[in-house]
Amino acid sequence: MSIKLISEMTGISYATVARALSGNGYCSKEKRDIIAKAAEEIHYHPNLSARTLRNNRTEKVLLGIPDICNAFYFRMIEGITEELDKVGYYPIIFNTRHLLDKELKLIDLLSQRYADGLILVSFNFTEANIDALRRTNLPAVLTNRYEGIREDDNFDFVYSDHVAGMEQVTSFMVEKGCKNILLVAGNENEQTSAERVQGYKNVLQQHNIPVRDEYILNGEFRTEPAHDAFAAFMQKGLPVDAVITANELMFMGVMRYMTEHGIDLDAFRIASFDNTDFSRNLNVTSLDLKQDEIGRSAVRLLMERIEGRRVKSEQVYLMPELIVRKT
Amino acid sequence: MSIKLISEMTGISYATVARALSGNGYCSKEKRDIIAKAAEEIHYHPNLSARTLRNNRTEKVLLGIPDICNAFYFRMIEGITEELDKVGYYPIIFNTRHLLDKELKLIDLLSQRYADGLILVSFNFTEANIDALRRTNLPAVLTNRYEGIREDDNFDFVYSDHVAGMEQVTSFMVEKGCKNILLVAGNENEQTSAERVQGYKNVLQQHNIPVRDEYILNGEFRTEPAHDAFAAFMQKGLPVDAVITANELMFMGVMRYMTEHGIDLDAFRIASFDNTDFSRNLNVTSLDLKQDEIGRSAVRLLMERIEGRRVKSEQVYLMPELIVRKT
DNA sequence: GTGAAAGCGCTAACAC
DNA sequence: GTGTTAGCGCTTTCAC
Numbered sequence: 001m002s003i004k005l006i007s008e009m010t011g012i013s014y015a016t017v018a019r020a021l022s023g024n025g026y027c028s029k030e031k032r033d034i035i036a037k038a039a040e041e042i043h044y045h046p047n048l049s050a051r052t053l054r055n056n057r058t059e060k061v062l063l064g065i066p067d068i069c070n071a072f073y074f075r076m077i078e079g080i081t082e083e084l085d086k087v088g089y090y091p092i093i094f095n096t097r098h099l100l101d102k103e104l105k106l107i108d109l110l111s112q113r114y115a116d117g118l119i120l121v122s123f124n125f126t127e128a129n130i131d132a133l134r135r136t137n138l139p140a141v142l143t144n145r146y147e148g149i150r151e152d153d154n155f156d157f158v159y160s161d162h163v164a165g166m167e168q169v170t171s172f173m174v175e176k177g178c179k180n181i182l183l184v185a186g187n188e189n190e191q192t193s194a195e196r197v198q199g200y201k202n203v204l205q206q207h208n209i210p211v212r213d214e215y216i217l218n219g220e221f222r223t224e225p226a227h228d229a230f231a232a233f234m235q236k237g238l239p240v241d242a243v244i245t246a247n248e249l250m251f252m253g254v255m256r257y258m259t260e261h262g263i264d265l266d267a268f269r270i271a272s273f274d275n276t277d278f279s280r281n282l283n284v285t286s287l288d289l290k291q292d293e294i295g296r297s298a299v300r301l302l303m304e305r306i307e308g309r310r311v312k313s314e315q316v317y318l319m320p321e322l323i324v325r326k327t
Numbered sequence: 328m329s330i331k332l333i334s335e336m337t338g339i340s341y342a343t344v345a346r347a348l349s350g351n352g353y354c355s356k357e358k359r360d361i362i363a364k365a366a367e368e369i370h371y372h373p374n375l376s377a378r379t380l381r382n383n384r385t386e387k388v389l390l391g392i393p394d395i396c397n398a399f400y401f402r403m404i405e406g407i408t409e410e411l412d413k414v415g416y417y418p419i420i421f422n423t424r425h426l427l428d429k430e431l432k433l434i435d436l437l438s439q440r441y442a443d444g445l446i447l448v449s450f451n452f453t454e455a456n457i458d459a460l461r462r463t464n465l466p467a468v469l470t471n472r473y474e475g476i477r478e479d480d481n482f483d484f485v486y487s488d489h490v491a492g493m494e495q496v497t498s499f500m501v502e503k504g505c506k507n508i509l510l511v512a513g514n515e516n517e518q519t520s521a522e523r524v525q526g527y528k529n530v531l532q533q534h535n536i537p538v539r540d541e542y543i544l545n546g547e548f549r550t551e552p553a554h555d556a557f558a559a560f561m562q563k564g565l566p567v568d569a570v571i572t573a574n575e576l577m578f579m580g581v582m583r584y585m586t587e588h589g590i591d592l593d594a595f596r597i598a599s600f601d602n603t604d605f606s607r608n609l610n611v612t613s614l615d616l617k618q619d620e621i622g623r624s625a626v627r628l629l630m631e632r633i634e635g636r637r638v639k640s641e642q643v644y645l646m647p648e649l650i651v652r653k654t
Numbered sequence: 655g656t657g658a659a660a661g662c663g664c665t666a667a668c669a670c
Numbered sequence: 671g672t673g674t675t676a677g678c679g680c681t682t683t684c685a686c
Contacts, residue, residue, distance in 0.1 A: 002679070002680095003679070003680070004679080012656095013656060013657045013658080014657075014658080014659090015656070015657050015658070015659090015682090016655085016656060016657075018680075018681075018682090019656090022680090022681080024681085024682090025655095025656095025682090026655060026656085027655085027656090028655075028656095043438070043462050043463075043464075045435070045438035045439050045440075046439060046679080046680075047380070047439060047440055047678085047679050047680070048376075048436070048439040048440060048441050049375075049376040049377075049379040049380040049385075049440060049678085049679080049680090050376075050380050050662090050678070050679035050680040050681090051679080051680055051681080052376040052662095052680095053374070053376040053377050053380055053661095053662050053663065053664090053678090053679085053680075054661085054662050054679080054680045054681050054682090055662085055680085055681075056662075058376075068395075068401075068404060068420070069398070069401040069404070069405070071396070071398070074395075074396040077395060077396070077422070078396070081422060090421075092419055092420075093395070093419075093420040093421075093422075094417075094420075095404070095408060095420075108372070109375070111370070111372035112372050112373060112374060112375040113372075113374055113375060113376060114375050135370050136370075137370075223604070223608065252604060252608040253608070255608050255609065256607070256608040256609070256610065259592065259608070259609050259610040259653065260610060260653075264591075265586065277550070277579060278605065280583070281550065281579040281580070281582050281583040281586070282582065282583075282586050283583065283586040283587060326586065326587075329663070329664095330663070330664070331663080339672090340672060340673045340674080341673075341674080341675090342666090342672070342673055342674070342675090343671085343672060343673075345664075345665075345666090346672090349664090349665080351665085351666090352666090352671095352672095353671055353672085354671085354672090355671075355672095358672095373663080373664075374662085374663050374664070376662085376663080376664090377662070377663035377664040377665090377678090378663080378664055378665080379664095379678095380662090380663085380664075380677095380678050380679065380680090381663080381664050381665050381666090381677085381678050382664085382665075382678085383678075
């Protein structure tokens with residue numbers, strides 16, 4: 001409509017106006033000025049839907065985050081945003097709130113061509129979302145391991161080695177002479193939590209330290225449950241010389257218990273996963289899971305597919321790094 | 328194309344297929360089944376661009392956030408998301424990174440009809456972005472005061488009273504008997520910072536406590552500058568019995584200094600703005616700026632405009648609430 | 655150099 | 671009940 005309108009206003013043909021506005025193809029200087037003036041007058045803006053419909057290209061990427069309020073994802077989002085910037089793409093951030101429902105909705109949006117590709121962060125890759133993803137046959141990257149991936153799948157994954165990560169943290173504690181190491185973990189049914197618990201057990205066994213179930217808490221990866229589980233543990237009066245929290249939300253819960261009860265940060269050694277601002281500003285040792293690099297790799301993999309440079313599925317593994325601080 | 332494809336596959340007319348797929352209008356059970364099967368077979372998904380182009384409606388709202396990694400915005404984003412959910416809308420989150428450039432890009436996206444409306448959080452409402460916004464003549468809500476608003480403007484604003492908020496915090500300190508109250512503020516050129524400083528001064532003057540410039544630091548609303556300004560202040564050895572940080576990022580900076588130097592949380596009274604998880608989990612008194620309610624009001628105002636129920640500009644003022652904790 | 659027109663996929667009005 | 675078709679705004683091919 002708008003080009004047509006300008007065409008009618010100026011008496012210049014539709015095609016010439018279109019050329020002038022897009023900058024593709026020739027249009028004389030005089031006409032271009034007339035057209036520019038008219039465009040300004042009606043506040044012309046090309047309609048994105050029309051353009052997308054025509055080009056079948058959105059120059060946008062959907063980004064599904066399980067919890068947009070979890071600081072863990074910040075550097076990932078930053079990395080993704082910056083990397084997309086370089087190729088003139090935008091991230092469309094969706095908060096999936098750990099709900100399969102929302103993830104499916106997101107995949108549906110991809111099917112509807114709301115974006116050219118999808119980066120999906122999830123801890124819950126199941127038949128439901130993987131199948132939906134396969135059906136879209138559009139480019140996607142998952143930021144977690146999925147066992148059943150096939151070479152001809154339309155998605156890749158980027159993954160941090162959580163087992164090795166927890167081994168680093170636990171080794172650090174053992175080397176510092178700790179024997180009674182409390183692990184505040186997530187739900188063992190979740191793959192990422194199981195992996196972290198595995199890393200913890202591996203190291204204890206290597207050093208012939210007994211693995212005691214009461215030293216492995218289920219904090220559900222969330223602040224409140226971690227707080228409550230930690231409180232219950234402290235009630236028992238068992239010896240502790242080190243606490244490891246398997247993510248920073250749970251570290252927050254532990255921290256809240258400690259401030260409530262006037263327990264100092266140096267009452268025992270403490271280390272967390274995620275390396276967000278929270279641990280940094282409290283000078284607490286934390287495991288950096290390379291979120292930034294996860295994001296950047298995800299974009300690179302995705303763009304390879306969007307630009308048709310690759311069709312075979314690929315997996316990228318990253319190694320976490322322990323950031324040692326005061327604790 | 329896709330409807331056409333199904334129409335050709337099944338030999339059923341285009342319109343009937345369209346009716347079956349959309350659910351609008353009649354289509355016999357038998358045909359519907361045939362169509363459903365064909366749709367399934369080709370993984371039919373309606374094309375969003377085509378639909379948007381046709382309907383001139385996206386059912387999406389652009390949401391511009393200055394810093395998506397600042398916990399202050401979490402509850403605002405949540406409030407907005409939930410409220411939009413109720414009316415079947417989605418937020419499209421854009422990280423403007425405090426850059427005018429990005430804000431203008433965002434407003435441009437609105438002009439291109441990438442969404443039906445815009446909620447813009449900014450601390451920098453100037454001629455540039457306000458004019459651009461006016462030119463779109465599309466619905467928008469700003470979450471800050473803008474002095475030059477006109478009754479026929481195409482946008483509204485929602486606003487927390489920062490002066491009254493800081494008065495609450497400062498009064499709390501004064502009532503607790505504090506005399507040497509350090510304020511870690513932002514840059515006074517910024518309107519929100521100036522307002523907060525004003526509230527602080529108001530209360531001190533009411534109580535005949537001298538206002539001393541060296542007790543008002545510029546922490547630029549960011550963690551590092553606040554840390555450094557606080558460190559410099561502490562060097563001087565001036566007496567302090569209370570510290571107020573004008574946002575939680577700056578509180579983090581102060582906190583980092585304290586953990587670095589082994590200063591306990593009860594060395595002096597401390598209170599912050601924002602009431603995020605950081606202060607909550609450290610049991611620190613903080614001012615709740617009603618971010619949730621800001622978000623919800625913003626959506627309500629915006630939907631009134633999107634649905635054409637109102638054209639005159641409106642302003643909503645909210646009153647902050649002090650959450651008293653251990654400090 | 656400029657202009658006419660097809661077509662992206664969808665919706666909906668209208669004709670039968 | 672079912673079918674035909676115009677048109678949303680843009681891009682691009684092709685004809686002049």
